[in-house]
Amino acid sequence: MSLVDLAPGQHAAHVRNHWWWRPGWHVGRRFYAFHITFEGQHQLYRAAKAYRTSLAEMPSLTLIPDRWLHLTMQGIGFGDEVAQELAEKIAGEARSLLADVPAFEVEFGPIVVADEAIVMPAEPAEPVHELRHLTRQAIGRVLGEDRIGEDPDRFRPHVSVAYVTAEGSAEPYVEAVGRVNVEPAHVAIKHVDLIEMHRDQQMYEWRTVATLPLR
Template identity: 30%
Template sequence: MADVPGFALVPDRWLYVTMQGLGSTAEVSEAGAIVDVWLKVPESADGFRPHVSVVYFSADGAARPAADSLVRVTTYPAIARIAAAGSVESPLLYVRGDREGGDIQTYAQGFRNAGVGDLTTAVGAEAGRFAQKEQAADVWALMRLHRRDGGMSGCA
């Protein structure tokens, strides 16, 4: 793919997993927080597609060279094995719906075991797996509070 004009391969060190689609940079201000930009999550629950972008296209021109290049790519399921990781210093807000299975403290312990030091958990009422869609106003309120306080260490 690197031979297609306009294709920019993402270096390994910049790869990340997108867990929730929000919109293009033309739609979302770089300075805006999610809660300031969207009143609802634009990606539907049935369209949930976590993904890793490995290439970006940044040129005008015919789509055919890009499409032809992609057809030649052989893909395989990705498996990530992380043997060791450092601590995560960024505050993390983990929100689950009260109708979602599993104990939130079990998940919280998994985050802590993985190195997350500043963790806040919350359970949204009347929501399942997609609390951010099912009870958007409540989730945004939690996010605003979390953002304002710079993380809410010690809250459960």
């Protein structure tokens, strides 16, 4: 089951390969999106490292290094379909909308084994939902409401620490993360990033187009 379909604290029963090629994706193609990134967030790094260490000997996983930890928020579109000047205009709209939102703190606590990834959900989720709502507004203002992708109701903010690369039972991964004893990570959310990313090497890697600070 997808993370958004799991009850709090519930794990999926089965897992599958995260790296199947979703519609439109291929090697070399780039995608604009709003993400929250975590430069210098050492509590998050500590928690992620504890889980990566426990999972290191497990088969069929892509472990995510600190550099590429992120909270996926809202996609915009492929770089060959959304011109750079439009992406920059969307960033400007989002900058204005986000400027009045106060910075806040979330906690990344108990790990969840979802269908394609092993993740730490963010709590409370509501402030992140508000950020996503505002980024969707920014996209709509520039591209039109009909160009806002992704279901607004199917979103559960989280940070992935590993992606699954094969189909099978979730139980071995549940057991591995269950052995970890680590304090929840408290993370200050002070900005949203508009990024241009790719997945050419079975890792989400990106360049930052714009950093949009919160108040």
